[in-house]
Amino acid sequence: MDGEHCGGCELARKWDPVSDGDWQEPLSDSELRVQPGERAFASEICGYSFNYGDWQEPLSDSELRVETAEKPFGCDICGKRFTQQKSLKSHMRTHKGEKPFVCDHCGKRFTVQSKLKRHMRGHTGEKPFGCDVCGKRFTQQEHLKTHMRTHTGEKPFGCNVCGRSFITEECLKRHMRTHTGEKPFGCNVCSKTFVQQGHLKLHIRIHTGEKPFGCNVCKKRFNLKAALNRHIRTHTGEKPLGCDICGKRFAQQKHLKRHVRGEKPFDCNVCGRSFAREEFLKRHMRTHTEEKLFVCDVCCKTFVQQRYLKSHMRTHTGEKPFGCNVCEKRFKHKSALNRHMRTHTGEKQL
Numbered sequence: 001m002d003g004e005h006c007g008g009c010e011l012a013r014k015w016d017p018v019s020d021g022d023w024q025e026p027l028s029d030s031e032l033r034v035q036p037g038e039r040a041f042a043s044e045i046c047g048y049s050f051n052y053g054d055w056q057e058p059l060s061d062s063e064l065r066v067e068t069a070e071k072p073f074g075c076d077i078c079g080k081r082f083t084q085q086k087s088l089k090s091h092m093r094t095h096k097g098e099k100p101f102v103c104d105h106c107g108k109r110f111t112v113q114s115k116l117k118r119h120m121r122g123h124t125g126e127k128p129f130g131c132d133v134c135g136k137r138f139t140q141q142e143h144l145k146t147h148m149r150t151h152t153g154e155k156p157f158g159c160n161v162c163g164r165s166f167i168t169e170e171c172l173k174r175h176m177r178t179h180t181g182e183k184p185f186g187c188n189v190c191s192k193t194f195v196q197q198g199h200l201k202l203h204i205r206i207h208t209g210e211k212p213f214g215c216n217v218c219k220k221r222f223n224l225k226a227a228l229n230r231h232i233r234t235h236t237g238e239k240p241l242g243c244d245i246c247g248k249r250f251a252q253q254k255h256l257k258r259h260v261r262g263e264k265p266f267d268c269n270v271c272g273r274s275f276a277r278e279e280f281l282k283r284h285m286r287t288h289t290e291e292k293l294f295v296c297d298v299c300c301k302t303f304v305q306q307r308y309l310k311s312h313m314r315t316h317t318g319e320k321p322f323g324c325n326v327c328e329k330r331f332k333h334k335s336a337l338n339r340h341m342r343t344h345t346g347e348k349q350l
Helices: 061-068 085-096 113-124 141-152 169-180 197-208 225-236 253-261 278-289 306-317 334-345
Strands: 011-013 041-043
16 A cells, blocks of 8 residues: 545545554654655645645535536536535526525515625615726626726627627627527517617617606606707707817717718708708798797797797897907897907908
């Protein structure tokens, strides 16, 4: 017998035989005359070696399976395998529909306690996992891991059709549907199908009339957050999108695209004039119908467009928002300022 193996980690202990053929307790390093850099014991599994003083208790059966990647417990339904029987037991709940762990706040149920624990952070606001680069915090470590790829540029999930890469496997799955044409999410009202579940959720609001996003200025409500953001610009006057050719700015991407293409798809059926936007055509049509929707609260004068009413109100308020940068004279209307500027430039008025 050359040596003896422990039952846990299969560690080969080196023993010194005595003259009568029996075995004695493991010798010390000095007794074994271990040379510098040598170790007395070595694992036949992972190759790690250590001295007698480093000895720890052998690994348990479940710990040993993690070390060897052994998965003796298999699911009879889907074939998935596990290192521990309790992991298989938790997995079986996904097939049986069992969800024994319940959230005290919202009543949502979960198959395993760890998922309930992660869910609870959504109620408590706890975000224990923080990014070392930008400081952003997350409720789950997996979310942090995914987020870190935005800093490293890592995109480990690649499309085998077009070669495009993605940060998450879920993003790749959604992308693959653009190649396959698969639309697995169907509306149970009108049978329209969608590539993503989020798109279906937004579509359902058309049927329910749900408008969860409200403007805090005029209280108008919208079914999409993006629609609210676009609407807010009508109050702020923000026009973040600019034309690279002439510099004209727009509040919405579709308006910029029409401008660049020179499209005017909305035609007046009275005079044939064309307009880039439907609201422009509607305003123009009032010149034919003589409809005047905008009324002055002071003198009751009516106007075709709101901007005309706004300009008219300055005759009552005395406001003069347009100032000359040469002589500082001020005017109620921009056209009046333009005429005045010609007195400085010497330009002849038409």
